Amino acid sequence: MRTDQPESCRDWRLLLGAYALDGLGGEERARLEAHLDGCPGCRAEARALGAVAQLLPLADPERFSRPAPRPSPQLGEQIAAAIGGERRAGQRRRRWSGLGLAGAAAVAAALLAIFVLTGDGGGDPVQHVEFASLPAGVRIDATLEPHAYGTEIRMYVKGVRSGTLCRVYLRGARGSRLPAGTFRYRWGDDSTAVLSSALDLSRTRAIEVRAGNQTFVAPVDPTGSTASGDTDQEDAA
Amino acid sequence: MQPGALRRERDVREAYAAHAGELYGFALRSLGDAGLAEEAVQETFVRAWRAGDRFDPQIGSLRTWLFAILRNVVIDLGRARAARPSVAESGIEPSVEPLEQALLSWQVEEAMRRIGEDHRRVLVETHYRGRPYAEVAAELGVPEGTVKSRVYYGLRALRVVLEEMGYED
Numbered sequence: 591m592r593t594d595q596p597e598s599c600r601d602w603r604l605l606l607g608a609y610a611l612d613g614l615g616g617e618e619r620a621r622l623e624a625h626l627d628g629c630p631g632c633r634a635e636a637r638a639l640g641a642v643a644q645l646l647p648l649a650d651p652e653r654f655s656r657p658a659p660r661p662s663p664q665l666g667e668q669i670a671a672a673i674g675g676e677r678r679a680g681q682r683r684r685r686w687s688g689l690g691l692a693g694a695a696a697v698a699a700a701l702l703a704i705f706v707l708t709g710d711g712g713g714d715p716v717q718h719v720e721f722a723s724l725p726a727g728v729r730i731d732a733t734l735e736p737h738a739y740g741t742e743i744r745m746y747v748k749g750v751r752s753g754t755l756c757r758v759y760l761r762g763a764r765g766s767r768l769p770a771g772t773f774r775y776r777w778g779d780d781s782t783a784v785l786s787s788a789l790d791l792s793r794t795r796a797i798e799v800r801a802g803n804q805t806f807v808a809p810v811d812p813t814g815s816t817a818s819g820d821t822d823q824e825d826a827a
Numbered sequence: 828m829q830p831g832a833l834r835r836e837r838d839v840r841e842a843y844a845a846h847a848g849e850l851y852g853f854a855l856r857s858l859g860d861a862g863l864a865e866e867a868v869q870e871t872f873v874r875a876w877r878a879g880d881r882f883d884p885q886i887g888s889l890r891t892w893l894f895a896i897l898r899n900v901v902i903d904l905g906r907a908r909a910a911r912p913s914v915a916e917s918g919i920e921p922s923v924e925p926l927e928q929a930l931l932s933w934q935v936e937e938a939m940r941r942i943g944e945d946h947r948r949v950l951v952e953t954h955y956r957g958r959p960y961a962e963v964a965a966e967l968g969v970p971e972g973t974v975k976s977r978v979y980y981g982l983r984a985l986r987v988v989l990e991e992m993g994y995e996d
Contacts (some may be wrong), residue, residue: 604972604976604979605975605979606979607975607976607977607978607979607980607981607982607983608953608960608978608979610982611953611954611978611982613960613975613978638986638996639979639982639983639986641986641996642982642985642986642989643954643982645931645935645989646935646950646954646955648928648931648932648935649932649935649936649939650932650936651939651951651955653856653936654936654937654939654940654947655951657940658848658852658937658940659851659852659855659861660848660851661847661848661851661864661865661868662861662865665847665851665865665868665869666840666843666844666847668865668869669839669843669868669869669872669873670836670839670840672869672872672873673836673839673872673873673876674836676873676876676877677836677876
């Protein structure tokens with residue numbers, strides 16, 4: 591029950607907000623200040639609220655009366671796309687730096703020679719291949735990018751057992767098959783494995799992924815349009 | 828979150844979900860243009876991604892780190908915009924305050940949005956509109972002492988929210 595004359599610190603403190611905002615009458619203010627003189631706890635609380643009260647003039651009530659503005663719903667996806675581009679560029683830089691300066695120079699010279707003689711096939715578009723008809727919870731997709739040396743493959747696998755060895759191949763016409771490399775899927779890893787194969791993208795008809803004892807195959811459109819089709823699931827070789 | 832934890836795209840997505848609204852609010856408050864504000868938020872997350880290995884939660888929170896990056900982005904965008912006229916959208920005027928004060932002003936406004944309606948209302952009526960406590964009490968149909976206690980609890984709530992946002996005396 592409140593009384594006109596506060597008796598406890600709790601009662602006195604209920605006046606501290608109005609005190610901090612200079613909203614108490616002279617007599618009430620004088621009584622409160624007399625209490626504060628002898629009460630370190632209430633003095634500390636008064637100081638803390640006074641610091642907040644000093645900030646209030648910084649805020650414009652017209653602004654905070656409106657709902658908080660929100661970015662457009664597309665912004666998150668735009669940022670994800672921008673960061674995906676950064677990541678891919680970084681992977682390319684790391685791969686080249688891994689070759690060593692001399693090695694990179696030698697390979698660059700070799701590729702330049704190949705380009706001069708044959709062109710690098712750079713007019714071919716990057717293809718995104720989605721593996722459809724996968725077991726529940728499994729997701730596999732790949733991006734294939736043509737290069738003078740063959741095809742760069744960026745693999746994204748999710749949902750298979752952690753630690754599963756994944757082997758990737760590109761299939762050409764007439765049943766040929768060239769390896770693109772291996773990687774292990776790790777649970778919680780959201781990264782993309784970067785692989786490469788000597789088979790030209792223009793000659794690639796399908797991509798094959800062996801994840802443990804399961805084999806998944808997705809068609810690759812030789813005309814260069816983005817491929818997405820039923821996945822053939824085959825028994826282990 | 829562990830040191831260097833902004834290494835995966837998923838970490839950035841989670842950071843975006845947690846902090847993009849606030850970052851955008853401050854960017855819009857400072858730049859006064861929705862398109863520029865989105866550009867600032869995007870650039871902030873891209874820079875955070877590039878420097879993700881350097882993030883250390885022992886030094887400060889992820890939120891504080893992102894705001895530090897955004898502050899630099901806003902300065903850069905502000906310099907770039909200085910050469911061309913700005914166009915305010917939706918009645919939101921670009922801030923002309925120094926950036927630190929703009930950040931604090933935005934924090935106080937955001938904190939005012941987050942406290943309870945009862946507390947916000949008595950603070951608006953008594954402090955911003957300068958109305959007597961007795962008049963506000965009569966309008967709300969409560970004792971004057973209740974208005975005073977709501978002002979007290981409102982300021983306390985405001986302090987808690989500001990501290991959560993990184994404010995220190």
